[in-house]
Amino acid sequence: MSANRDASKVLLGLEGVSKAFPGVRALEDVRLTLRAGEVTALIGENGAGKSTLVKILTGLCRPDAGRIMVEGREVKLEGVREAARHGIVAIHQETVMFDDLTVAENIFMGHMPRRRGGLVDWPQIKQRAASLLADVDADFSALAFVSTLSVAQKHLVEIARALSQEARIIIMDEPTAALSGREITDLYKIVARLKAQGRAILFISHKFDEIFAIADNWACLRDGVHVGEGRMDAVTQPDLVRLMVGRPVGQMFPQRQRQQGPVVLEVRELSHPTEFADISFTLREGEILGFYGLVGAGRSEVMQALFGLTATTAGSIRIGGKPVTIDSAGAAIRAGLGFVPEDRQHEGVILPLPIYQNVTLAGLQPHVRLGVLQRSSEVAASRAITSELDLRSAGQDQAAGQLSGGNQQKVVIAKWLATGPKILILDEPTKGIDIGAKAAVHEFISAGAARGMAVIMVSSEIPEIIGMADRIMVMRAGRIVAEFARGEATPEKLVAVASADVGVAA
Ligand SMILES: Nc1ncnc2c1ncn2[C@@H]1O[C@H](COP(=O)(O)OP(=O)(O)OP(=O)(O)O)[C@@H](O)[C@H]1O
Ligand SMILES: [Mg+2]
Incomplete structure (x- = not known):
């Protein structure tokens, strides 16, 4: 046509x-x-x-x-x-796929070509899947398991699936x-x-x-x-x-006093069996440290390790000068860390729970009186913080699962802001949220830093990372490959060191 x-x-x-x-x-x-x-x-x-x-x-x-x-x-x-x-076919906000099946099976799930007699026509499936993948310039095989694919690759599978349905x-x-x-x-x-x-x-x-x-x-x-x-x-x-x-809406990044205190976090030569190696950096009170890199550079994995969600093979972490072992999220919280994960729908929100319980989950202590959890206190705290983030809901009792994608993200962000951690790690904090809420999140991060909170912010959005960070670490292929002080980083430089095309010693 x-x-x-x-x-x-x-x-x-x-x-x-x-x-x-x-x-x-x-x-x-x-x-x-x-x-x-x-x-x-x-x-x-x-x-x-x-x-x-x-x-x-x-x-x-x-x-x-x-x-x-x-x-x-x-x-x-x-x-x-x-x-x-x-x-009519959609590629959804959240990809819905069968991780344990192959790419070809996912493409034709629900509309498998069959032979006369009703048997699934595997040779045809493989052949058509391969040609659909070629149509979307996919760099993986139709026989690969979906669990081994990146998010971008999963999108291609979904697009190939849409094409397979004409x-x-x-x-x-x-x-x-x-x-x-x-x-x-x-x-x-x-x-x-x-x-x-x-x-x-x-x-x-x-x-x-x-x-x-x-x-x-x-x-x-x-x-x-x-x-x-x-x-x-x-x-x-x-x-x-x-x-x-x-x-x-003014889309400027908040102005703030950039005053830094003593080093609060010291990470030395942290390594993971496959995802990252030799990660060393320090973070001061009141500092916002940006982590830039392409998807797959290992930034999220480093953050997960800092929060005790991924085991490391080597390296050490000091908080406030003292060596700490962080082998679970509980240990991380006790050490003063907070973590807003990137995959908030899976890792950050408990969908059936009401909004207020999600928000207070990481810090229940302030809401306990005489050994009893006070609902009214939880609701009040949650209402205060979620209204600042402009959360749209039917009320604090609404199940988080009924919120729109962006509003679920706000619940997770609210949860960690509510705990007031010493060190807050945010992985793609404004992904999926609208322009008004973005400004509110930036405001919160800045205000926290001004009070002395130390912040690590992973972001793939260059304006955000340049606008917010005091210092930027760039990761590529599991390693830190560059560090920029505020004012040194430009979009061109960040992209150049983050992509594999240029020769930076790793
Ligand atoms: N199953 C549900 N039960 C109750 N309310 C729901 C349900 N699904 C959506 N809503 C409500 O409908 C409204 C619209 O949600 P929708 O997910 O369409 O928003 P959206 O424009 O996609 O937002 P976002 O940019 O955050 O993804 C929201 O107020 C949401 O809470
Ligand atoms: Mg949506």
């Missing part, structure tokens, strides 16, 4: 779609149009209703009202398979949230290719630079309501932010 001829063809139309959850109006009278050969960015704050819309489009969730039209014909989407049959409407819910650098550019290339093939793409993202780089159109939700749509080339970023938030 030719992209030009199809350029104005409407593939998907949505009218008057509403969806309520107990206590929340997730979507109200929403409309949306997706055209062949165009990328439409769906934007909105955390909890605005973006993922709910995706769930409706993919048959995971039934709307209370409204019509969905595929190529002009009204359809009822009663399940994922039904949606796929109409050519998806004409492809939805990507924050696909680059866990990717960095080259992986992101690779994904953009694939999006461009899907677009050139005449598919319609709905792209959800909190990153404005990427929306401007790849989208043709935008549509904006605020509190579940459609507040605008149009062509990308007719708007500016401040216009979109105003529409999203309903007020202008």
